[in-house]
Amino acid sequence: MSEPNIALKQIHKHFGDRQVLNNLDFTIGHAELVALLGPSGCGKSTTLKILAGLESPDAGRVEVGGKDITNLATRKRNMGIVFQAYSLFPHMTALDNIAYGLKIRKVKGATRRKRAEDLLELVGLGSHGDKFPAQLSGGQQQRVALARALSLEPEVLLLDEPLSALDAQVRGQLRDEIRRLQLSQGISTLLVTHDQEEALVMADRVGVMNEGKIVQISSPEELYQQPQSAFVSQFVGVTNRIPGQMRRGGIEILGRVCSVVNSDEVDSNKGIGMALVRPEDLDVCPATDGDMKVMGKQLRGTFSALHVASTRTPGTIRIDMPTRRAQNIAVGEFVDVHLSRSEVVVDAIRPEELRELDALASTKNTGLSGYNKAGV
Numbered sequence: 001m002s003e004p005n006i007a008l009k010q011i012h013k014h015f016g017d018r019q020v021l022n023n024l025d026f027t028i029g030h031a032e033l034v035a036l037l038g039p040s041g042c043g044k045s046t047t048l049k050i051l052a053g054l055e056s057p058d059a060g061r062v063e064v065g066g067k068d069i070t071n072l073a074t075r076k077r078n079m080g081i082v083f084q085a086y087s088l089f090p091h092m093t094a095l096d097n098i099a100y101g102l103k104i105r106k107v108k109g110a111t112r113r114k115r116a117e118d119l120l121e122l123v124g125l126g127s128h129g130d131k132f133p134a135q136l137s138g139g140q141q142q143r144v145a146l147a148r149a150l151s152l153e154p155e156v157l158l159l160d161e162p163l164s165a166l167d168a169q170v171r172g173q174l175r176d177e178i179r180r181l182q183l184s185q186g187i188s189t190l191l192v193t194h195d196q197e198e199a200l201v202m203a204d205r206v207g208v209m210n211e212g213k214i215v216q217i218s219s220p221e222e223l224y225q226q227p228q229s230a231f232v233s234q235f236v237g238v239t240n241r242i243p244g245q246m247r248r249g250g251i252e253i254l255g256r257v258c259s260v261v262n263s264d265e266v267d268s269n270k271g272i273g274m275a276l277v278r279p280e281d282l283d284v285c286p287a288t289d290g291d292m293k294v295m296g297k298q299l300r301g302t303f304s305a306l307h308v309a310s311t312r313t314p315g316t317i318r319i320d321m322p323t324r325r326a327q328n329i330a331v332g333e334f335v336d337v338h339l340s341r342s343e344v345v346v347d348a349i350r351p352e353e354l355r356e357l358d359a360l361a362s363t364k365n366t367g368l369s370g371y372n373k374a375g376v
């Protein structure tokens with residue numbers, strides 16, 4: 001990537017005695033869409049507001065195009081913003097909502113109208129210009145909000161949960177359209193969302209936030225395939241928690257020793273850790289012993305999810321495979337489960353998981369050492 005267009009550098013922010021942003025640092029490239037993804041309250045909107053100039057940081061710098069804009073007023077920042085919903089002026093038509101910013105900037109009537117009409121066309125609402133917000137659906141209102149945000153040809157587009165209030169179908173459509181528009185206009189964009197699918201589908205890069213920090217920022221593929229921490233692995237995508245014996249820099253699960261990606265995050269000297277494994281990284285074959293049993297099978301479309309119970313793992317393990325292959329596996333069958341990766345992320349075992357594991361071990365009369373020897 002070339003020189004970043006936008007940089008947030010070592011941003012700190014408190015509200016009262018609560019630290020909301022803790023040394024937050026990231027960049028957005030020219031024409032790049034970066035999504036901030038994280039649980040509610042982790043500081044996403046505060047970050048967006050600091051970029052917009054609607055909040056000021058306690059410490060740190062905001063730069064656009066290499067210029068320090070940390071103390072620049074919002075109206076001088078040339079950024080378009082779309083919030084969650086219902087941010088249109090209710091007493092103005094769609095067209096007037098879009099033209100509002102142009103009017104403030106004293107753009108002449110005829111030019112203003114033409115530009116607003118073009119924008120309305122661009123967001124697919126050409127024939128709705130005279131309608132008031134209350135006469136438009138939620139999705140249509142957000143299209144108008146998007147057109148309004150683009151009206152001043154902003155240098156930066158800021159989207160704060162713009163699709164959260166919409167139903168699933170409209171959300172999917174609008175998500176694709178926003179991305180197409182953003183690409184065609186070549187505009188640097190920050191999208192804030194708690195919806196992982198939205199972030200993965202729309203963004204060039206996704207920054208996962210937790211407690212006021214970005215814990216990982218990378219392409220959607222890398223984030224999904226190579227999470228660097230237990231938090232990211234569990235926040236993005238589905239993960240099994242499979243117990244294993246920790247060994248120096250490794251963990252033994254399902255009969256093999258895997259290296260541990262986040263070995264500095266977990267206590268790797270002793271004891272049991274929970275390997276975090278995606279359902280599609282597991283496979284089954286006919287059993288060599290009677291330890292693992294298929295308890296259920298769910299058709300999900302092109303793939304199916306098998307739920308396998310083991311005498312050595314609390315709960316069941318989910319394994320995803322193409323439906324065509326899953327047809328050959330029956331509920332009640334005994335199987336062996338294999339892992340197709342040599343590296344895993346590990347999380348600390350929770351007290352309730354340890355209790356379940358102990359209970360399993362005592363009913364099987366194997367104990368944890370038996371569990372270790374079996375290497376499952």
Ligand SMILES: Nc1ncnc2c1ncn2[C@@H]1O[C@H](COP(=O)(O)OP(=O)(O)O)[C@@H](O)[C@H]1O
Pocket residue numbers: 015016020038039040041042043044045046047
């Ligand atoms: N103006 C404010 N005054 C006091 N606390 C705030 C203010 N804005 C946000 N917070 C608090 O800061 C934290 C982060 O908020 P926010 O950035 O909105 O999170 P997110 O968008 O990730 O859900 C939350 O605990 C929230 O309650």
Ligand SMILES: [Mg+2]
Pocket residue numbers: 044045046
């Ligand atoms: Mg928010």
